[in-house]
Amino acid sequence: MDLIAETIAAIRPLDEAAMNAARAHQDRLTKPRGALGVLEELSVRLSGLAGACPPPMPEPAAVAVFAADHGVHAQGVTPWPQEVTGQMVGNFLAGGAVVNAFARQTGADVRVIDVGVRTDLPAADGLIVRKAAHGTADMTLEPAMTDGQVRAAVGTGIELARDLVADGHRCLVTGDMGIANTTASAALIAAFTGRAPENVTGYGTGVDEATRTRKIEVVRAALERAGLDERSDPLTVLAEVGGLEHAAIAGFILGGAAARVPVVLDGVIAGAAALAAAALAPDVRGACVAGHRSAEPGHAAALQHLELRPLVDLELRLGEGTGALLALPLVQSAVRVLHEVATFDSAGVADKA
Numbered sequence: 001m002d003l004i005a006e007t008i009a010a011i012r013p014l015d016e017a018a019m020n021a022a023r024a025h026q027d028r029l030t031k032p033r034g035a036l037g038v039l040e041e042l043s044v045r046l047s048g049l050a051g052a053c054p055p056p057m058p059e060p061a062a063v064a065v066f067a068a069d070h071g072v073h074a075q076g077v078t079p080w081p082q083e084v085t086g087q088m089v090g091n092f093l094a095g096g097a098v099v100n101a102f103a104r105q106t107g108a109d110v111r112v113i114d115v116g117v118r119t120d121l122p123a124a125d126g127l128i129v130r131k132a133a134h135g136t137a138d139m140t141l142e143p144a145m146t147d148g149q150v151r152a153a154v155g156t157g158i159e160l161a162r163d164l165v166a167d168g169h170r171c172l173v174t175g176d177m178g179i180a181n182t183t184a185s186a187a188l189i190a191a192f193t194g195r196a197p198e199n200v201t202g203y204g205t206g207v208d209e210a211t212r213t214r215k216i217e218v219v220r221a222a223l224e225r226a227g228l229d230e231r232s233d234p235l236t237v238l239a240e241v242g243g244l245e246h247a248a249i250a251g252f253i254l255g256g257a258a259a260r261v262p263v264v265l266d267g268v269i270a271g272a273a274a275l276a277a278a279a280l281a282p283d284v285r286g287a288c289v290a291g292h293r294s295a296e297p298g299h300a301a302a303l304q305h306l307e308l309r310p311l312v313d314l315e316l317r318l319g320e321g322t323g324a325l326l327a328l329p330l331v332q333s334a335v336r337v338l339h340e341v342a343t344f345d346s347a348g349v350a351d352k353a
């Protein structure tokens, strides 16, 4: 069996007994039942993922920022030059990007992976180079990736998740960098959810109305060329209209789910990648925590399709892993409750009559 098939085969449903134990434990803690709302549900789910109550604390965490370029950039879907992808990789390595500031704030490690930046970047400490291609092809003209490229990028994500868990990380956080990747994200989301391009295509970095209209036409043209429908093979969908970072993030999610470690998802790029991962292995959703909901309309559509509720909604539209990192303390707090909060019995507090 190859790495992707082996990883998919290792992904299992949540453990019902551990979830029942977590529900029962929550009901004995010194607070009114249900008072922690969504965090209680999250603690139950993470118990089911670990197969234990309490589950391990989701720390240390690592955010993996997968960087790649997009051939569809040639269609004028963003005013930013493609070089910004590689330049931002330098910024991540120097610690100067928003993701670095939020990682320092939340105690997460940062990993930066070149999975397909167009140019060869200067060798730098901390840069993980796993180029599956020098950028994708233009999805309006031909498949963005070959089957070999998409499999290599998914494999990179799986291996990184596996390595991070082997290094002791107990929470994985998705990040991305790729100028034009909100266009590829919209195409993936339209393909996987069956929604119309105009309902899932947004303003990305903040493009003008004319550029957004163009993005919608570009997404429509790519989907028509590729002839995809909801029955298409998920790796084929990724190869036709996705990005190398989408493929790697899909692999990262699969790898985290196989290791039964929570994966905190960032914005629309991660949402699109999670649709691919869930199409390959529906049980990955048990490992996925939607860190936030971004301003991109496609992100809300992806989360709805995945039946994931975002923890934070701050109108962010950045990517890099920033929204997911803001949610990390919430995920950790949800589990800490199961570890540390006293029960009515142990604290000598009277339960309600």
Ligand SMILES: Cc1cc2ncn([C@H]3O[C@H](COP(=O)(O)O)[C@@H](O)[C@H]3O)c2cc1C
Residues within 6 Å of the ligand: 077, 078, 080, 084, 088, 176, 177, 178, 179, 180, 181, 182, 183, 203, 204, 205, 206, 207, 318, 319, 320
């Ligand atoms: C300086 C800069 C830093 C970023 N960090 C993340 N993105 C985000 O914006 C890009 C997607 O938006 P679009 O599809 O409109 O190009 C991605 O690189 C994403 O990670 C950035 C974009 C820029 C310009």
Ligand SMILES: O=C(O)c1cccnc1
Residues within 6 Å of the ligand: 182, 203, 204, 205, 266, 267, 268, 269, 294, 295, 296, 299, 316, 317, 318, 319, 320
């Ligand atoms: O949803 C996101 O994460 C996003 C939105 C705009 C640009 N880059 C990322």
